[in-house]
Amino acid sequence: MGIDWTGARAGSLSLTDSLAVAIERQIVAGRLGHGDRLPAERELAAQLGVSRGSLREALDQLERRGVIDRRRGRGTSVVDRTRTDSADQLATAFTDEPVGALEALEVRACLEPSIAARAARRATAADVALLEAALRETERAEGPEEFMERDRTFHRTIAHITHNPLLVRMVDRTRDVLDLSRRGQELGPASRAVANEEHRAIFRAVADRDPVAAAAAAEAHLEGIRAELEGEVDPPH
Numbered sequence: 001m002g003i004d005w006t007g008a009r010a011g012s013l014s015l016t017d018s019l020a021v022a023i024e025r026q027i028v029a030g031r032l033g034h035g036d037r038l039p040a041e042r043e044l045a046a047q048l049g050v051s052r053g054s055l056r057e058a059l060d061q062l063e064r065r066g067v068i069d070r071r072r073g074r075g076t077s078v079v080d081r082t083r084t085d086s087a088d089q090l091a092t093a094f095t096d097e098p099v100g101a102l103e104a105l106e107v108r109a110c111l112e113p114s115i116a117a118r119a120a121r122r123a124t125a126a127d128v129a130l131l132e133a134a135l136r137e138t139e140r141a142e143g144p145e146e147f148m149e150r151d152r153t154f155h156r157t158i159a160h161i162t163h164n165p166l167l168v169r170m171v172d173r174t175r176d177v178l179d180l181s182r183r184g185q186e187l188g189p190a191s192r193a194v195a196n197e198e199h200r201a202i203f204r205a206v207a208d209r210d211p212v213a214a215a216a217a218a219e220a221h222l223e224g225i226r227a228e229l230e231g232e233v234d235p236p237h
Helices: 015-028 041-048 052-064 085-095 101-122 125-139 144-160 165-181 189-207 211-229
Strands: 068-071 075-078
Touching: 015 052, 015 125, 015 144, 041 052, 052 068, 101 125, 101 144, 101 165, 101 189, 101 211, 125 144, 125 189, 144 165, 144 189, 189 211
Parallel strands: none
Antiparallel strands: 068 075
């Protein structure tokens, strides 16, 4: 599958939770898409370096949460609940007409602070580990293109841990519009460092289960992007 499972067993979670987070990371990041099949248990356990029993417990957990579908004789496939007809209709309703970057950002500003607050209220220990993994991947990004891809995954993960797939789809759609408008924009090391610090503030608030701080951190981050788009400051993100 070409997936790097490095760090799958990192952190203070139980082995079962760590394995579930490792698999879910690939789904949220889009490396495993809706309908993709996971390797057979024996093969996947070998890739992860764990016993089949431990892997099976993690898969049971993901199945209960509706992240995967397991059927005898057909194997295990990924379920992405954000990719539904109703979610797509809701998410694309506001893009029937051309939308500018500032308009898309304004939608993000209406949505994402509230989403961050909900994430802080609802996040489980596994959800916090999932968001931390997304944060670390963003911080390790090399170059502007990789950073933008991982930045998108970080924000998608915040929506994902609200456990509301419609919110994920809305974040996806507004980001589609914003990214299109910023194509070719160069993000230097200093700009990425500022964005990473803002991401850390959001993460800390979610990890602390502090919805007020999470909303404020998300709002501050988006305000920096707005200032960039309006040409008020050097690009922070």
